[in-house]
Amino acid sequence: NAGVTQTPKFRILKIGQSMTLQCTQDMNHNYMYWYRQDPGMGLKLIYYSVGAGITDKGEVPNGYNVSRSTTEDFPLRLELAAPSQTSVYFCASSLEGSYEQYFGPGTRLTVT
Amino acid sequence: DAKTTQPTSMDCAEGRAANLPCNHSTISGNEYVYWYRQIHSQGPQYIIHGLKNNETNEMASLIITEDRKSSTLILPHATLRDTAVYYCIVRVAGGTGTASKLTFGTGTRLQVTL
Numbered sequence: 001n002a003g004v005t006q007t008p009k010f011r012i013l014k015i016g017q018s019m020t021l022q023c024t025q026d027m028n029h030n031y032m033y034w035y036r037q038d039p040g041m042g043l044k045l046i047y048y049s050v051g052a053g054i055t056d057k058g059e060v061p062n063g064y065n066v067s068r069s070t071t072e073d074f075p076l077r078l079e080l081a082a083p084s085q086t087s088v089y090f091c092a093s094s095l096e097g098s099y100e101q102y103f104g105p106g107t108r109l110t111v112t
Numbered sequence: 113d114a115k116t117t118q119p120t121s122m123d124c125a126e127g128r129a130a131n132l133p134c135n136h137s138t139i140s141g142n143e144y145v146y147w148y149r150q151i152h153s154q155g156p157q158y159i160i161h162g163l164k165n166n167e168t169n170e171m172a173s174l175i176i177t178e179d180r181k182s183s184t185l186i187l188p189h190a191t192l193r194d195t196a197v198y199y200c201i202v203r204v205a206g207g208t209g210t211a212s213k214l215t216f217g218t219g220t221r222l223q224v225t226l
Contacts, residue, residue: 004155012140014161020121033213033214035216040218041218042199042216042217042218043156043214043216043221044216044226045213045215048181048213050212058213088153090155090156092155092156094212096212097212098159099144099146099161100158101156101158101214102158103154103155103156103157105154105155106153106154
């Protein structure tokens with residue numbers, strides 16, 4: 001199993017540009033999550049999904065959109081990128097009711 | 113979810129036990145204590161969790177006080193590869209829906225030295 005994979009690893013965006021961060025898991029987990037981590041801080045939840053077609057907001061959803069058309073994929077869309085979205089983005093997945101979340105390697109995004 | 117308090121940083125000599133404390137004085141009866149760690153630039157990794165009994169696995173031991181208001185993660189023989197930020201998280205075990213979320217603080221930065 002590859003686990004949770006994320007692409008790209010790094011990206012630089014200009015203010016106002018848009019992009020999609022990709023996340024795929026091959027563990028047949030029904031729960032998936034997007035977190036962001038600013039320098040020196042803990043992770044904050046952006047959006048999560050409990051299954052295909054079902055998404056919900058986390059702590060910091062503004063400026064982001066998600067979709068979940070399949071069990072495997074959970075892309076995060078940034079519209080009109082802003083410098084405040086400069087961060088490292090982590091995708092994670094888990095089974096329903098599980099105590100363990102599995103994290104991807106992260107995408108480092110810089111908006112200038 | 114209950115709030116947790118951890119020291120900002122700790123040092124440990126390689127080969128010695130690393131004892132990482134966590135205070136969670138407002139923990140509820142149905143909330144578990146979870147520990148994750150994040151090695152530099154990587155995604156967090158689950159370590160261990162427990163309710164009220166002490167727990168041990170191949171990575172670490174978790175000691176929870178009888179009143180459950182604090183706990184200690186023990187790495188019995190720390191190595192350089194254990195240098196990481198360690199997060200203590202309290203939440204309902206096996207949560208579904210909104211209860212599945214993890215709330216990360218800033219954690220404890222453990223530096224293991226030669």
